[in-house]
Amino acid sequence: MTRTGKDAASRILGVAVALFPPDRRDWGQAMRAELAALEDPAARRRFALGCLRVALTRPSTLRTLGYPALMLGALAAAVWWSGRIGYGPLRWAVLAAAAALLAFVWWGRRPGALGPVGPGRVPRLARACGCMLVCALVLAGAASVASNSNPGEQAAVGVPIYTAVSAGYLFAFLAVTSRATAHRGAVPARTLAVGGGVGGAAAAIWVAVLATARPMPTATAPLIALIAGAVIVAAVVAPTSRRASGRPLTGRAKDGLIAGLCAGASAALLAVESLTALATYGPAAMIPDLAPVALTRADDLAQSRSEIQDPYVAILLLGGLLAIALCLSAIRVRRPSP
Template identity: 30%
Template sequence: MTRSGVSDRLLAAALHGLPRERAEWGQAMRAEMAAVDSRSERWLFLLGCLRVVVLRPGTWSTPRLVRFACCAVLAVTVGGIATAIATSSNPGQKLREGGWILALLIGSYLFGFLAITSRRCAATARVLLIGGGAGLASVGAAAVLMFAIPPVPRSIGSTVLLVALAALGAAALAQRPHDDRAASLAGLFAATVGSLGIVILVDIIASAGPAELIPIVVPTTLSPAMQISESRIELVDPYIGLLFLGAVMGLLLGITALLTRSRLATGWRPRGETPPAGGPTRRR
């Protein structure tokens, strides 16, 4: 691929996230890029386009922002896992033993995030903000409890309760009369975000948190320094269960988002809601 081809592809990727009403604007940018001959000027033009795309008000819709944030968090998570495996004593064995499981888990989260932020999904900006906000609230509540009442819990019981409360709260806030789609999507999204966020929080505490937050989960015959060091390694293990729970929620989220999308595509609408003119209808 030529350097000019790289700049063209980067511009196309940036413009792909534009709303439909900005499509002509993006096409004009690509046409101007094609008219620039100098390689350095093409890159300068690309930087200018990226700045405008990112900073222009109204360019980024809520679903696109949510998708970007979720994918960025997943990318950082995958990077952290890859680094941990690469720096381990036997990375090849770890990949053979658990690589496919991690791939399935990350794939489930990605499936859910992409499905709920797709253009044809029934999740509105309100649903995304309620679900994502509730999930982040559960992560914040977990952080407050861990710092206020140290050390970090050895089991995931309390964090599962926080995630469940976040999901129920999001579902209640997003509930609409005669339509349970918004509540289901918001609740599942909150559970997915909360589960993943708490696992990341515990991993950060285990890696860089103060010693008073680390529960001693190894034999006390070791020296105090070794107890803390080994306990940091063991602390994350129980929270793998929460990671699995979040992956299941992500899978259910993706399936629910696809089902609501198919309903919209066939013209299904909640009882009492006026169908669009000329569109097909299906009564419940």
């Protein structure tokens, strides 16, 4: 004797079956048939819950449900954190910026110029790292505007600038890691690896300089030279790799351009965020005395921690320009002719 009524076990199994991808719907049919053969209510519930556990732990299900949950969690965190901002227009500006950037991330999951992410570990890792870097930039920007003594100016100018720069970086990371379409080819994984690797190495060199100097240097000219060197190295290495040797000359030139822009943008962003972390949390011995007229040593240190970050705004904007160029170059990658 079989049961076909819509009891709790049937509803639970219905949810589990709905979570399976189309190529696994035959699993759902088999589960329904096995559930129909069970009579004991407890056994039916145990079986349905087991099927639901299997469906929820599948990687495809985790990706499907994880993104919405992550987006909602991030938005809820932004609403909670912004409660400490007393000036209403500034709080709403911060929330609008957070919602817009989260919408762009969601857009990156849809088929188009920014998504979805390409297959393979390199594009997925590059996109994840890029999104985390942008997240760190947004958090630092939000903390900066929230602590500023002129909230009206920050709501009208500071938040839009931070949002535009963050969106530029985000668009670049999404576009360069998106999968191929009928009209556009994907950026090769080796190009992403070279660009990200060279950019990360350049940023690591600068972090080593900052961490070992006492106090930290205030000039940014050496960093600009380091970023330029990263762009050149990546642009030269990517087209000459062994796997790229069989590609047409135009394809190799495009690989070099994208790798160079990727290296420059990632090096600039990593260097700025590293400096921000060291200036905010580093020991006092690392901080140069940039406010000698301060009334107390504590005021001198606090003002110096803030002022040492000012020259890096230009580095952040430079990286933003490289990111915009990277985004446009990645979008214009054409699928090779068969």
